[in-house]
Amino acid sequence: MRRATWVRLGLFLLALAVTAVLWSRTVRSDEVTATSWSELVAAVDEGRVAEVLLESDRVEAVLKTPDQKARRQVLVASRLPNLDERALLERLLARGVKVSGRIERQSAFWAAALSSIFPLVMLVLLFRTAGGLFGGKGGARPMSFGKSQAKIYDRSSENKASFTDVAGVDEAKAELLEVVNFLKEPARYRALGARIPKGVLLVGAPGTGKTLLARAVAGEAGVPFFSMSGSEFVEMFVGVGASRVRDLFTQARERAPCIVFIDELDAVGKARAGGNGLFAANEEREQTLNQLLVEMDGFDPGVGIVIMAATNRPEVLDKALLRAGRFDRQVLVDRPDVRGREAILGVHLKRLTKVKDVDLTVLARRTPGMVGADLANVVNEAALACVRRRGEAVEPGDFDEALDRIQLGLRKAGLVMRDEERRRVAWHEAGHALVAMSVTHSDPVHRVTIIPRSVGALGATLQLPLEDRYLMTQPELDDALAVLMGGRAAEALAFEHVSTGAQNDLERASELARQMVCRFGMSGLGPQTFGRAQGGLLPGAATFEERTFSDDTARRIDDEVTRVLETAFERARAVLTQRRAQLDAIATRLLEVETLEKDALDALARPGAVTST
Numbered sequence: 001m002r003r004a005t006w007v008r009l010g011l012f013l014l015a016l017a018v019t020a021v022l023w024s025r026t027v028r029s030d031e032v033t034a035t036s037w038s039e040l041v042a043a044v045d046e047g048r049v050a051e052v053l054l055e056s057d058r059v060e061a062v063l064k065t066p067d068q069k070a071r072r073q074v075l076v077a078s079r080l081p082n083l084d085e086r087a088l089l090e091r092l093l094a095r096g097v098k099v100s101g102r103i104e105r106q107s108a109f110w111a112a113a114l115s116s117i118f119p120l121v122m123l124v125l126l127f128r129t130a131g132g133l134f135g136g137k138g139g140a141r142p143m144s145f146g147k148s149q150a151k152i153y154d155r156s157s158e159n160k161a162s163f164t165d166v167a168g169v170d171e172a173k174a175e176l177l178e179v180v181n182f183l184k185e186p187a188r189y190r191a192l193g194a195r196i197p198k199g200v201l202l203v204g205a206p207g208t209g210k211t212l213l214a215r216a217v218a219g220e221a222g223v224p225f226f227s228m229s230g231s232e233f234v235e236m237f238v239g240v241g242a243s244r245v246r247d248l249f250t251q252a253r254e255r256a257p258c259i260v261f262i263d264e265l266d267a268v269g270k271a272r273a274g275g276n277g278l279f280a281a282n283e284e285r286e287q288t289l290n291q292l293l294v295e296m297d298g299f300d301p302g303v304g305i306v307i308m309a310a311t312n313r314p315e316v317l318d319k320a321l322l323r324a325g326r327f328d329r330q331v332l333v334d335r336p337d338v339r340g341r342e343a344i345l346g347v348h349l350k351r352l353t354k355v356k357d358v359d360l361t362v363l364a365r366r367t368p369g370m371v372g373a374d375l376a377n378v379v380n381e382a383a384l385a386c387v388r389r390r391g392e393a394v395e396p397g398d399f400d401e402a403l404d405r406i407q408l409g410l411r412k413a414g415l416v417m418r419d420e421e422r423r424r425v426a427w428h429e430a431g432h433a434l435v436a437m438s439v440t441h442s443d444p445v446h447r448v449t450i451i452p453r454s455v456g457a458l459g460a461t462l463q464l465p466l467e468d469r470y471l472m473t474q475p476e477l478d479d480a481l482a483v484l485m486g487g488r489a490a491e492a493l494a495f496e497h498v499s500t501g502a503q504n505d506l507e508r509a510s511e512l513a514r515q516m517v518c519r520f521g522m523s524g525l526g527p528q529t530f531g532r533a534q535g536g537l538l539p540g541a542a543t544f545e546e547r548t549f550s551d552d553t554a555r556r557i558d559d560e561v562t563r564v565l566e567t568a569f570e571r572a573r574a575v576l577t578q579r580r581a582q583l584d585a586i587a588t589r590l591l592e593v594e595t596l597e598k599d600a601l602d603a604l605a606r607p608g609a610v611t612s613t
Helices: 003-026 037-045 086-094 108-134 170-184 186-192 210-221 240-254 283-298 338-349 360-365 372-388 396-407 419-438 474-494 500-518 551-578 580-593 598-605
Strands: 031-034 049-054 058-063 073-078 098-101 151-153 199-203 225-229 258-263 305-311 329-332 445-449 460-463 532-534 544-546 595-597
Touching (some): 037 058, 086 098, 170 210, 170 329, 225 240, 419 551, 474 500, 474 580, 500 551, 551 580
Antiparallel strands (some): 049 058, 445 460
C-alpha cells in the first residue's frame, strides 16, 4: 500500500475520533428535563437534589435515585439576570448538596462549527482512502464514473496474441492484414493519399474468436490495445456513457497509433427509437451512441487510431454506425470448416503436455458446426477425462468421452431402468443405426450407445460426417427422414405397441418435412414456397410466419407433409423388415455391452446394405 494511502487512513481515523468526542457532548445518557426556577427551588427544599452544576447560562440539578444503575434524572433551569442566587446557595449548603461550577472557555459558535466540519472532513477522507485501498491500476475509483473503464494492453508482455494463435479464419486474417500493415507503415499509405477504414466490424457467431482476432491484430502491429465491452458504457445515470466515450478517445489519441476494441457493440449501438412514440427510448444508451458517432467523425484516421468492434447481431445495429466513414468495413468471422477445425484443434493441442495417437482429421470430422470456443472446450474436457482415469497422456478415448459429455451430457450412473425399457431403447437405437447403414445418402455411423445421459437421452446413434455440407439434395433429405423414422419403425416391428421414446425424432422429422414442402419446393405441390418469415416489431425480436396462402392450400400442405412422413416411415420399416436378423443381432449385442463402435456394427450388419430407391 502506498504511503499516501496510509496517511489518508490515519487522518480518517483521527477525524473519526474527534467527531466521536464532539458528538459525545451532545448525546447524553441522562434523562434531562427543562424546568422553571421555582420548581428547581422546590425540589431543593424537598431534599430530592443530590448535586448541582452551575454553568454560565444555566443550572443543572441531578436528582437522587434509589438505584445507582438507573438513568440519572437532571433538572435544567436557565439562570435569570439580576436574580439573587444567594438564597439558593444557602439552601443547598444547608442540606449538604454538592455544588460545583464550570467555566466555558470555548464559545458555542466554535463548538457547533467543529461539530459540523469534522463529519464533512471525515466523509472526504473516507472517499479518498477507499479510492486508495480499492482503486488499483485500471480500477474504478470513487467519483470517477465518467472515466473510461477500458483495459489497456501495452506493446510488450500483456499482449502476446498473434496470428499464429488464430486458426480456422484465414479469410478474416487476410482482410485484417491491411490494418496491420497500416499500423506498421502508415507513411506508405499517406504518401499515396490512401485512407485506411476508420472502423472494422467483426461479425460472427459467438465463440468464433472475434476478440482473439482483434488482439492478434494489435499483437502483430505492436501497438497498444484498448479493450472495452459495450455494456460498460451504459450506466444508470444519463451522460455517464457519453463521458466514458470521450475519455476513451482522449486516451487513444495520447497513445496513438493504437487499436480501440469494443466488444458486444450491439449493447450500445442498437437502432435508436427515432422518436416515433411506439417504444420507450433508452436516453442514456442513445446519448452514448450519439457521442460514439461524433467521436468517430471527429478524429483524423491519419493519426493511427483504428476502431474495431465485434457483434453477433449486426442486424440490430443503428444504420448510422454502418455508413461509410465509421464502421465502413465488415469482416465475417465464420464458423470453421473441417480444415479450419483441424487447425484450431492443433493450436489447442499444443498446450497439452502429452498427447498419444490422436487423429486430428477424425476429430475435426466429429465436430461439425463447432466454433473455436467449443473446440477449446473439447480439448480441455479430454484433458480432464485423462486426469479422472489417472492416465499419463491424452488418448483418443478421452476425446470420445469429452464429445459424449458435451453433446449428450453426463452419464446417469444412478438411473435404474426396467428390463423392458432397456430392450425398447436397444431396438430403437439399433433401428436408427441399421437404416443409416442401409441407405445411400447418409453419414457413416460411428457409435451406438444405450447409456442414459443427463440431457434426457436414453440412448444415442452418433454419425460421423465425411465432409461439411452447404447444400442438400432431395434424396439426401429423404434418407435423413428415413433414418429419423428408423427408431419408431424398429419399435413397431419388435413390440406390440410403440412408446414415447421417438418424441424428439418425430419433432425433427416433422420440421424437416414441413421445410421440404414450404421452403424447398420438394413436394407434389410444385416449385414454390408457402408463407413468409417476418421480423419482430423491434430489431432482433423473434420472427413470426406470415400466411400467404388460402385455407385450401393450407389443407394441401398438411396432407403433403403427412404423405412425406408416412413415406419415410414405411421406407424405414421396409428396410428393417428385410434386415430383421441384423436388427435383432445389433439390439441383442447392445443389451450386453451397451456401446458398439463402427467396426462391431459393420460386422453385425453383414451381409450387404440395402440401397435407397
